[in-house]
Amino acid sequence: MNNALNLPPKVTERAFARLAEINADGPARPLRVAVAGGGCSGFQYDIRLDEPAEDDLRLSGAGQTVLVDPVSLPFLAGAVIDFSDELIGARFTIENPNATSSCGCGTSFSI
Numbered sequence: 001m002n003n004a005l006n007l008p009p010k011v012t013e014r015a016f017a018r019l020a021e022i023n024a025d026g027p028a029r030p031l032r033v034a035v036a037g038g039g040c041s042g043f044q045y046d047i048r049l050d051e052p053a054e055d056d057l058r059l060s061g062a063g064q065t066v067l068v069d070p071v072s073l074p075f076l077a078g079a080v081i082d083f084s085d086e087l088i089g090a091r092f093t094i095e096n097p098n099a100t101s102s103c104g105c106g107t108s109f110s111i
Helices: 013-022
Strands: 031-037 043-049 059-060 064-068 080-086 089-095 107-111
Touching: 013 064, 013 080, 013 089, 031 089
Parallel strands: 031 064
Antiparallel strands: 031 043, 043 107, 059 064, 080 089
């Protein structure tokens, strides 16, 4: 993996803004970005609203929080978590410098 510099993932302003919109009608819930085995390329992203764990990396902006668990962190070193709103759909996206290939839908990758 390309985590030699051990850079934490970054979250764009657009992703924090979308999370703020999602949380506008209730209590702010953090967005968890995790990596799990599976998918068509070997690993897949798991992106969901979740409660924080004690050992999570917490990335904050615009009054919102994105969580990354310690097991997923090496797979997401240097990644950029963003939000895309296009004709084909709106979703959180991950630009991952550690991925050597990914599937067409962008939810799974290989290293």
